[in-house]
Amino acid sequence: MRKKIVLLGSGELGKELVIALQRLGQHVIAVDAYANAPAMQVAQECEVINMLDGDALDAIVAKHQPDIIIPEVESIRTERFYAYEEQGIQVVPSARAAHFTMNRRAIRDLAAQELDLKTAPYRYARSLEQLTEGVEAVGMPCVVKPLMSSSGKGQSVIRSAADVHKAWEYGLDGSRGDLEEVIVESFIDFDYEITLLTLTQANGQTLFCPPIGHRQERGDYQESWQPAAMAPELLLEAQHMAGAVTASLGGNGIWGVEFFIKNGQDGQPGTVYFSELSPRPHDTGMVTLGRTQNFSEFELHARAVLGIPVVEIEHLRNGASAVILAPETVAAESAHPGFPVFTGLAEAAGIPCTDFRLFSKPTVRPYRRMAVALAFGEKGSDGSDLVSQAQRVSAIIQVKA
Numbered sequence: 337m338r339k340k341i342v343l344l345g346s347g348e349l350g351k352e353l354v355i356a357l358q359r360l361g362q363h364v365i366a367v368d369a370y371a372n373a374p375a376m377q378v379a380q381e382c383e384v385i386n387m388l389d390g391d392a393l394d395a396i397v398a399k400h401q402p403d404i405i406i407p408e409v410e411s412i413r414t415e416r417f418y419a420y421e422e423q424g425i426q427v428v429p430s431a432r433a434a435h436f437t438m439n440r441r442a443i444r445d446l447a448a449q450e451l452d453l454k455t456a457p458y459r460y461a462r463s464l465e466q467l468t469e470g471v472e473a474v475g476m477p478c479v480v481k482p483l484m485s486s487s488g489k490g491q492s493v494i495r496s497a498a499d500v501h502k503a504w505e506y507g508l509d510g511s512r513g514d515l516e517e518v519i520v521e522s523f524i525d526f527d528y529e530i531t532l533l534t535l536t537q538a539n540g541q542t543l544f545c546p547p548i549g550h551r552q553e554r555g556d557y558q559e560s561w562q563p564a565a566m567a568p569e570l571l572l573e574a575q576h577m578a579g580a581v582t583a584s585l586g587g588n589g590i591w592g593v594e595f596f597i598k599n600g601q602d603g604q605p606g607t608v609y610f611s612e613l614s615p616r617p618h619d620t621g622m623v624t625l626g627r628t629q630n631f632s633e634f635e636l637h638a639r640a641v642l643g644i645p646v647v648e649i650e651h652l653r654n655g656a657s658a659v660i661l662a663p664e665t666v667a668a669e670s671a672h673p674g675f676p677v678f679t680g681l682a683e684a685a686g687i688p689c690t691d692f693r694l695f696s697k698p699t700v701r702p703y704r705r706m707a708v709a710l711a712f713g714e715k716g717s718d719g720s721d722l723v724s725q726a727q728r729v730s731a732i733i734q735v736k737a
Contacts, residue, residue: 345408346375429587592618
């Protein structure tokens with residue numbers, strides 16, 4: 337059945353989701369705070385509003401009368417979702433899940449206190465003084481994150497008392513929405529971090545994608561690879577934790593559940609730490625665009641949203657992704673209206689077993705994610721080699737304002 341779907345947030349992940357939904361015959365209205373956002377370029381309709389304005393959000397829902405609302409970013413007045421759900425509108429994955437996971441306080445307390453999942457020690461702060469107290473409580477080094485942010489914005493590491501004030505200001509600058517609060521958490525001694533894409537479905541079956549390893553810089557993912565090599569018992573523990581937290585929140589769709597992993601040594605078992613959760617496709621999951629599995633994360637999300645069952649998630653081949661960023665030296669986006677230009681595409685296209693996706697963002701700013709490079713190989717291919725291939729493509733393709 338053809339559904340009318342309002343997509344709240346229309347970046348590159350939203351664009352791939354719209355394409356997946358349209359391949360299943362759906363009608364999508366893409367919404368964001370700026371015009372010509374990537375998903376707007378492929379949706380049937382679009383709207384430009386401040387999604388933190390509850391009245392504006394209500395007006396969009398009243399105008400379009402959607403069957404389904406899919407939030408794709410954090411900066412939304414999510415408390416309105418409960419009323420939409422009462423009106424019979426399907427909120428993805430559910431009103432409770434969307435509202436909880438837009439704020440790190442709610443999801444961290446759920447994981448650590450209600451579900452008793454292992455996490456880093458943490459404190460919250462609404463002032464510089466509270467942050468100072470929190471740093472003293474969890475110890476240094478520690479990590480500071482806004483309670484509401486996306487793609488690692490506003491995150492920093494405190495290594496000495498001199499870093500506290502800067503971390504507080506940076507956290508507020510990177511916060512999305514109108515919430516001025518941060519979480520400070522102890523720096524975990526971990527060996528690697530993963531995203532475990534978790535699919536919850538209307539038929540009650542929960543499936544897991546092969547784990548995705550990733551590297552971050554400036555709080556943003558730079559490369560990802562699938563599958564991440566990890567001990568089977570640690571993967572089972574991560575799956576158990578992901579299943580517990582998604583079941584508690586409820587609803588259907590793809591979830592990006594992040595973990596820190598510490599390998600076992602000297603006969604001692606390893607440790608899995610719950611980190612964060614996003615109730616939607618995850619940026620590190622763009623590696624699945626390289627057909628590493630039978631359905632990309634966007635196709636999985638679309639099917640779960642529409643109630644189309646997925647019987648299994650099959651690992652088809654190994655893959656890696658590397659982001660393509662606007663250069664640090666690019667001028668402010670306000671000085672460069674119009675779409676950017678990419679160079680090096682022909683050269684990059686000549687590298688075997690690689691691909692790339694250009695996001696068509698209408699403006700640039702320093703370090704803005706503008707495209708992604710993909711590399712893929714047979715099962716058993718060396719992950720580091722695939723990452724190097726993706727990085728090679730990423731280095732060739734240049735973004736010009």
